[in-house]
Amino acid sequence: MINLKKSDIEASFDFDASVKAIRSCYIAASNKTVSLPPVGHIPFTSVNGDCHIKAGHIHEEPIFVIKIATGFYDNPKFGKPSSNGMMVVFSALTGEPVAVIEDEGWLTDMRTGIGGALATCALAKRSARKVLLIGAGIQCRMQANALNRLFEGSLEFHVWARSKEKADLASKDLAANGLSAAAITDLEDCVRKSEIIITTTPATSALFQADWVSNGAHITAIGADSPGKQEVDQVLLEKADVVVCDLADQSLDHGEFQHAHKAGILKEVKELGDIFNGEVTGRTSDDQITIVDLTGIAPQDIAITGSVLKAYELKEDF
Amino acid sequence: MINLKKSDIEASFDFDASVKAIRSCYIAASNKTVSLPPVGHIPFTSVNGDCHIKAGHIHEEPIFVIKIATGFYDNPKFGKPSSNGMMVVFSALTGEPVAVIEDEGWLTDMRTGIGGALATCALAKRSARKVLLIGAGIQCRMQANALNRLFEGSLEFHVWARSKEKADLASKDLAANGLSAAAITDLEDCVRKSEIIITTTPATSALFQADWVSNGAHITAIGADSPGKQEVDQVLLEKADVVVCDLADQSLDHGEFQHAHKAGILKEVKELGDIFNGEVTGRTSDDQITIVDLTGIAPQDIAITGSVLKAYELKEDF
Incomplete structure (x- = not known):
């Protein structure tokens, strides 16, 4: 062995x-x-x-x-x-x-970073430049580094976390790795300006309001992987044009979409593999709001x- | 580590x-x-x-x-x-x-042997002597050796398997370990005479008929641990006075009792731990037929x- x-x-x-x-x-x-x-x-x-x-x-x-x-x-x-x-x-x-x-x-950290970056590349608009990372832990770094490597076009990363100190530290780490990165404190302002939002927290309630999100934005939600966890406003799930997950069985049961699913407000949820495979379409215009929930799959x-x-x-x- | x-x-x-x-x-x-x-x-x-x-x-x-x-x-x-x-x-x-x-x-083999022997000791009548082992694989040996060590009173083991050769080999292994053991070919006759029957096969249908089982017998069913597996006649589950399992969630879902449970013919199923703990009674007379299904628990x-x-x-x- x-x-x-x-x-x-x-x-x-x-x-x-x-x-x-x-x-x-x-x-x-x-x-x-x-x-x-x-x-x-x-x-x-x-x-x-x-x-x-x-x-x-x-x-x-x-x-x-x-x-x-x-x-x-x-x-x-x-x-x-x-x-x-x-x-x-x-x-x-x-x-x-x-x-x-x-x-x-x-x-696990690396495959989560790569999975998130693949999903973001598949669903964000090609012209996207401004990326907001919410949460300043290991997945903030993993998502940013993998996305920077895989996305066609240069990205500007902003990091927000409940602790400004941790956001500073994370953005310094990203900068040291050659990424354009800075910590921010005005979350609402940054959500409004961001074309890609990546949430990587263990939050149990929404981190930002649905109406802060601009048309054309893409959200990758990484954090929710257990019963009770939630990072994204349910209203955003209703507002989004394209709702995607890695595996519906998991996402609807214990992922980001569990609450909306139980409340019965969730529209069609597509699977990432079907989008990669060309069987279903992801984003079809630069004005759409897209959201993907990744629970992480075996x-x-x-x-x-x-x-x-x-x-x-x-x-x-x- | x-x-x-x-x-x-x-x-x-x-x-x-x-x-x-x-x-x-x-x-x-x-x-x-x-x-x-x-x-x-x-x-x-x-x-x-x-x-x-x-x-x-x-x-x-x-x-x-x-x-x-x-x-x-x-x-x-x-x-x-x-x-x-x-x-x-x-x-x-x-x-x-x-x-x-x-x-x-x-x-796994050892804990399955010990678990089976503990269940058999708890549920078989104290005067039991004749033990029939159905199946001649590793669990035939593990069950017999552990039971021989834990049961108060000397036991006579008989081994039946679809292959006479394998039954011979298993009984020789047991004898070499100091147990009184012999292979048999007349399954019906041996079931009728046995006070303890231990089934250790991956069978998907009943191995012996319910009406062969004598009053006072105890059956320990080890083999069924996946959807589709079954070793014991469903009629026997209706006939048995005491029906026990290790964990109801598992046994009723993918253990020996899955078929009877789905058919709705299963009477009360007790858990072994509750019997060990004295919270519920197991066998209360030497005439009762008792049966325990062990799926194996974490x-x-x-x-x-x-x-x-x-x-x-x-x-x-x-």
């Missing part, structure tokens, strides 16, 4: 191959050529933590993956990162263990893990 | 501590002092395989466990065992990985894994 640490996978990570694999996996998910048991969720309420278990098999792939991701949100108080986890890889032909990848959540984990193993196996000449 | 192989855990395995922990875990499961996401199931139909992912947390325990168990039933044709898997242990306080235990399915995995870590940590003076 292969045992890889975070440092191994960072060293051999192939961004472009992972992007390609993740794009394909959304198509496989929407085509239902995947086996996906429901996401397992274990809450640890007394220590403000939770664990998500995402497993699945993309048919015809020789491996399948079980991803265990923990989020213990008080950890930073004790000098530990809040995210952790690992990918466990098995043979889909014999059921034997193939690899344990102790990525400490790094692959095929992303399989895709990025497959890329890692491929890179590693080539490197080690397996 | 601790990395243990099958040979490590076999060497340091504490049977009695595991029995105690597994008995307690059924009580915790019935008391709902556990967090148990639904079992994840991935089918691999083209290669006759499947994977079960059982995860959970017993409240107040410092660890939680994700158990990945594969069964690829054509593997023996290629000289590989059909069962494989691992236990992945995380801290319930920080979400950090604690251990990967590459038990190759050994702990708390068993947590319990046995906890015992392994404890033994290992003591040994290594952690």
